[in-house]
Amino acid sequence: xxxxxxxxxxxxxxxxxxxxxxxxxxxxxxxxxxxxxxxxxxxxxxxxxxxxxxxxxxxxxxxxxxxxxxxxxxxxxxxxxxxxxxxxxxxxxxxxxxxxxxxxxxxxxxxxxxxxxxxxxxxxxxxxxxxxxxxxxxxxxxxxxxxxxxxxxxxxxxxxxxxxxxxxxxxxxxxxxxxxxxxxxxxxxxxxxxxxxxxxxxxxxxxxxxxxxxxxxxxxxxxxxxxxxxxxxxxxxxxxxxxxxxxxxxxxxxxxxxxxxxxxxxxxxxxxx
Numbered sequence: 646x647x648x649x650x651x652x653x654x655x656x657x658x659x660x661x662x663x664x665x666x667x668x669x670x671x672x673x674x675x676x677x678x679x680x681x682x683x684x685x686x687x688x689x690x691x692x693x694x695x696x697x698x699x700x701x702x703x704x705x706x707x708x709x710x711x712x713x714x715x716x717x718x719x720x721x722x723x724x725x726x727x728x729x730x731x732x733x734x735x736x737x738x739x740x741x742x743x744x745x746x747x748x749x750x751x752x753x754x755x756x757x758x759x760x761x762x763x764x765x766x767x768x769x770x771x772x773x774x775x776x777x778x779x780x781x782x783x784x785x786x787x788x789x790x791x792x793x794x795x796x797x798x799x800x801x802x803x804x805x806x807x808x809x810x811x812x813x814x815x816x817x818x819x820x821x822x823x824x825x826x827x828x829x830x831x832x833x834x835x836x837x838x839x840x841x842x843x844x845x846x847x848x849x850x851x852x853x854x855x856x857x858x859x860x861x862x863x864x865x866x867x868x869x870x871x872x873x874x875x876x877x878x879x880x881x882x883x884x885x886x887x888x889x890x891x892x893x894x895x896x897x898x899x900x901x902x903x904x905x906x907x908x909x910x911x912x913x914x915x916x917x918x
Contacts, residue, residue: 675711678716678735679717679734680719685753696893698714699893700753701863704881707880708877710873719811726865733750736755736862738860739751741857746864747867748871751863760849761827780824781804782804783817783823784807785808790827814826816840
């Protein structure tokens, strides 16, 4: 082989090697952390599933990104996504305090946030938002809703009682030790099930509209490439437009009509149940 042929061979092999390396880099891999938060994300029979798990998996597959899901307690999942490269977190509220911590893709599936009372509590009379402050509301510690309730005028240890654990406020709510609770329309029936209540047992009082509540998101580690973020966002937009998101939601929302209170169909609070 003469010098020219040898040079061309080396050049071609080098070019092939660069193409393979580029292809390997293009095939991204992400670890997506999440928590027990049905129906968005949860474990069942050793499988991680839920609306936003299925949605994110579809986004990853269509973006040619390999995604692995891991379910952890919320604080640990949040810390991992914050500190570890090639990681993300669902279903994450996109708040002002978190905005600069991640790169965001979304919104994913989410529901209206509402305040509820027990239907049997005829002593609770709410005519306007100010009336809510006359009653005690229960909330789990380190919950995103705490700042929302503060903005509404609730004061901790006065009319805002904070309980340990994700569902720690529900038992006091059931037995009347607190008057009100707050939750998402998509998750409230799952939360109530922890204390043997159903949506028949509650009444929605107010829909919460807040800039802090713009939906659930995929929060990506800051070192994630912008290209990966943009690919995932593009595929999410397509999934919403072609009706696939509605199909995924319908697979997980099996709440029967017998578990829905009868309300005036024109009542805007129906979106809470």
